[in-house]
Amino acid sequence: MAHDKTAEDPSAVIPLVETLGLGRRFGSTVALRDVDLRVLPGQSHALVGRNGAGKSTLVSLLTGLASPDTGEVRFGGEAAPSVADRDAWRSRVACVYQKSTVIPELTVAENLFVNRQPLTRFGAIDWRRLRAESRELMEQWDVHVDIDRQVRDLTVEDRQMVEIARALSFGARFIILDEPTAQLDSAEIDRLFERMRALQESGVTFLFISHHLQEVYEVCQEVTVLRDARWILTAPVADLGKAELVKAMTGEAADLGAGVTAPRVADDAPAVLELSAFTGDGFNPVDLTVRAGEVVGLAGSSGSGKVELAESLVGLRAAKGGTLLLDGRSYRTGDVPAALAAGVGCVPRDRHHQGLVPGLSIAENGSMTIAGRLGPAGVIAPRALAGHGERAIADLDIRAEGPSQPVDALSGGNQQKVVMARALATDPRLLVLINPTAGVDVKSKESLLGVIDRVRETGAAVIVISDELDDLRRCDRVVVLFHGDTVAEHAAGWRDQDLVASIEGITA
Numbered sequence: 001m002a003h004d005k006t007a008e009d010p011s012a013v014i015p016l017v018e019t020l021g022l023g024r025r026f027g028s029t030v031a032l033r034d035v036d037l038r039v040l041p042g043q044s045h046a047l048v049g050r051n052g053a054g055k056s057t058l059v060s061l062l063t064g065l066a067s068p069d070t071g072e073v074r075f076g077g078e079a080a081p082s083v084a085d086r087d088a089w090r091s092r093v094a095c096v097y098q099k100s101t102v103i104p105e106l107t108v109a110e111n112l113f114v115n116r117q118p119l120t121r122f123g124a125i126d127w128r129r130l131r132a133e134s135r136e137l138m139e140q141w142d143v144h145v146d147i148d149r150q151v152r153d154l155t156v157e158d159r160q161m162v163e164i165a166r167a168l169s170f171g172a173r174f175i176i177l178d179e180p181t182a183q184l185d186s187a188e189i190d191r192l193f194e195r196m197r198a199l200q201e202s203g204v205t206f207l208f209i210s211h212h213l214q215e216v217y218e219v220c221q222e223v224t225v226l227r228d229a230r231w232i233l234t235a236p237v238a239d240l241g242k243a244e245l246v247k248a249m250t251g252e253a254a255d256l257g258a259g260v261t262a263p264r265v266a267d268d269a270p271a272v273l274e275l276s277a278f279t280g281d282g283f284n285p286v287d288l289t290v291r292a293g294e295v296v297g298l299a300g301s302s303g304s305g306k307v308e309l310a311e312s313l314v315g316l317r318a319a320k321g322g323t324l325l326l327d328g329r330s331y332r333t334g335d336v337p338a339a340l341a342a343g344v345g346c347v348p349r350d351r352h353h354q355g356l357v358p359g360l361s362i363a364e365n366g367s368m369t370i371a372g373r374l375g376p377a378g379v380i381a382p383r384a385l386a387g388h389g390e391r392a393i394a395d396l397d398i399r400a401e402g403p404s405q406p407v408d409a410l411s412g413g414n415q416q417k418v419v420m421a422r423a424l425a426t427d428p429r430l431l432v433l434i435n436p437t438a439g440v441d442v443k444s445k446e447s448l449l450g451v452i453d454r455v456r457e458t459g460a461a462v463i464v465i466s467d468e469l470d471d472l473r474r475c476d477r478v479v480v481l482f483h484g485d486t487v488a489e490h491a492a493g494w495r496d497q498d499l500v501a502s503i504e505g506i507t508a
């Protein structure tokens, strides 16, 4: 049962990690206010909340990367070390972020012991010992990653395990996983959860941050909800239904949104996008027509070629052959400005590299693709810019102080929504969305998917590339790729098990 924070805790267990009255501001923004978190040893504890609720801020305080303005962090009942004492923090806690903190050019073994390599008595790096100790560490925690491989060649899944092993080698037994499943396909997620359970058995405690609430139910025992910078509740997962959890996150009754049950587009609607024998690196010849007002999903596991196909449509990759027509006209592939000019809007996979310009505001980032339209010679009238930014904030449910706020000051999910605003700004004829709801909270997903419907109603074509069944449920049909081949197509109304089977390459 959910307990309120003033209630007596019946258990006498000393929390492994505890925060008392934790608060933190950024200028006039209160990012965290009076937060009490209590994580018991040996548990997987979920931390959930809407975009901007304060999760990342809490993580930075729990890992000693920032100091609280009010309150304190305690480990095993003792005060946290001073912020300057990095080694002391490292021996208590580590966070595995979505963005890797390992060095891609080094091997796994080198990464495990970076800056603390064993030395020979002559002061040189003792490579033999380095490798032996790395191997021992990996064996001790049952991590099956080749220690001699360069980290750049590892999958996201293996890279995460290297980061976890490195944290454990510093002595930390409390590991924060910040949206660890965001870049994994369903088989990889299953393996991550298996590994989490095994590590939990060996005495590791996790704080698990995810916008995928079903994952919370699958792998966590307790959940803490933050809302608007405040602690809302902590409860055993088993006692809290999903609707109740969403209500705690949003402050209102949940409407978890239904999918499309049948295709909504007429067979004689004009073709907007036509691909014939369209080929590129990672995918074999594809024939696909997307009609005006149609939303087509592209599904497949990692390595299926779905992302490569999408990136070839939006100018991020050059195609190798076949034809590509948008409203009957072809455009150059591998050329973003050409795709943009042809009428293509895109939410790219990696918002850090392909997404936003740091330092610029929400309005500037959101309108970058239409600078010429908001004012003569690309000089944008401030009022037009602000108006555009305000509309984006309202349409996409962006949590921000206003359109002139720099994107750097936004939470991750809110940044993602600015990328979406930019893709929509051109009124595209073809909108290509790659994992558009990654990092976006459960309620914002609804606004975002609602926007897709509005675009569809303008007669544009929409392609959604996603690993999320909930996103794909909004599509009129879903095309499945497997090892570069288009292997199946499912009209709206498909059953989960059928789609998942074709994603896994199982044919009926």
Ligand SMILES: Nc1ncnc2c1ncn2[C@@H]1O[C@H](COP(=O)(O)OP(=O)(O)OP(=O)(O)O)[C@@H](O)[C@H]1O
Binding pocket: 026, 027, 029, 030, 031, 049, 050, 051, 052, 053, 054, 055, 056, 057, 058, 399, 408, 409, 410, 411, 412, 413, 414, 439, 441
């Ligand atoms: N460097 C910063 N400067 C100004 N404001 C900031 C900064 N970092 C965070 N904030 C603000 O603090 C609040 C909490 O943000 P935080 O990143 O902790 O949210 P979050 O729960 O992690 O969200 P998400 O799910 O989108 O990642 C937000 O209003 C955000 O705009």
